[in-house]
Amino acid sequence: MRLSDRSPLAIYALAAVLALAELAILWQALHPNVSADYRAYYIDRTTTCLPQPVTGAYVLGTELNFRSGGDETRELRPCGWSGPAGDGMHSVGETSRLRFAIGTPQPLTLMLELTGVTLPGPAKQRVVISVDGSKIGDIAVTPDKTERFTLAIPAKALGESGFANIGLDFPDAINPGKRVSNTYWRSVKLTAASLSPAQPG
């Protein structure tokens, strides 16, 4: 039977079914059922760093080279990095993360070798460093100057997961151009890092 042969009531009923289905789909779309990481990055936009699954495979005490041609570090970088390039791994966005497998929680020493980006901006790039969400210190990185920073990580800052999740927040991250999303802002370049058991005493 052709649609034109059907009674107007049947056509209105079909339209009503479609309208209700579309309303239901819209309602569901406005109430997403997603993970906290997804919501923070895509919907609330409260972070520029969407953690990707990485193994964090790492032998404590190993110093890693983050320049191109250096060590393979993909499994230590959940998010917030671009590269590697010849001058290191560039931070992108306002937060970058590193993830190291550490086994049993113990006092550790974190070493980061960083260089500030040379884009027009503040004289120093502040970097707030946290472990598993607890702040362990902040440092100031100078543009175009490579420096090593060492921070102590107390055992109580580490969770029971067997990993150290290092967060680097960049409150002075530089917008590289007009109307560039903060997911593309720049701050530092990472050239080397290590996580070692703290020396006694």
Next chain:
Amino acid sequence: MHSPSLDTGHDKPNRLVLLLPLLFVVSGTLIRFLAFRYAQPDTDWTQYFDALCRWDCGWYVHMAESGYDTFPVPSRVSAGNWAFFPFYPILVGLIGKVIPLPTIVLASLVSILTAYAAVVAAWPLLGRNIRAYALYAAFILSGPLSFYFTTFFTEVMFVLLTTLVFRFIGRSDYLGAAGAAALLSATRIVGVFASLAIGIKALMDYRATRGTWRGVIGGLLGQPKLVLAIFISPLGFFVYVAFLNYWIGDGLAFSHTQRAWGRMIDNPFIYLWEGLINWPDNGALLSNSQILALAAVTGLVCTVILAIRRQWPAVVFCLFCILIPLAAGLASMLRFMAGMVPVTVTLATLLGRNRAVFAISLLGLIVSAWFVTLAWLGGNVALV
């Protein structure tokens, strides 16, 4: 843009209408192939289709082969392919289940067929004027931007479906228009605005028939097929949203994932102005931003022409299809404008009016195809 004839027999394509685009299929393929050989002499000729598949084309190939990304994205990036609407890549993927060709080869052949169909379908919208028709066929199949319509981009399906929507709208066939619009809304996000064009046409028809706006709401709601058409036309969009709800848990993932590309929403006219005044510093005649901004300006000028001609359904469709992408920046604006049927059909009818202008335009389209294809193969950012 012309209205199709109420007598469908008038719009039936004759032999010339069917054969002329084939000539441009051949010339376009030849020009693009020779440009490929010139640009990449050391590449094997069998890599022709792969060489022309650049930028978003790669995403569509992946979608046709593997479907949509899960979350987290398997390649461990924040840019999910949910940004790309499903109809065309999934159609190619389904055809690929039957015809075992490499995806890009199959997609290119399907695109050429679709482009041919889109050109023939546009015959009535071009006023059944052979010069306008020749220009339009040359533009789509053998013109400077013909690689958009003959490799693997959604633009070619967008053009075919938009053409069908406006053919049905021209005959006040709301259900026919809604069927094409439903597929259009699953092809590109802006396709959903074809629903508005159908609504505007219904309003115009009511005014033309009754001579007044009085009782318009009741008058429109009293047309059951129109009411049904209004809810059918965005159906493709809603089906995709429902799929994303199921697949990712976020029905608006197609929009949210844009964050990974760093798109910033702002006033479209600010983007336009900043593009226009972004002069080149490398000795080029125009910067990439200027080329993209001028493409948008061309679209807006054609929209004004459509408004002067009181073709309000096309005006509303064009405004949304230009301003919504422009609010996220100038990126891809040349491609978007190339796929805007009311814009390109209007230009073809204007340039086809005068015999001399027609000849120069046709020559310009064919010659520029060579140079722009070389720019495409060279990775020119204005063509992204």
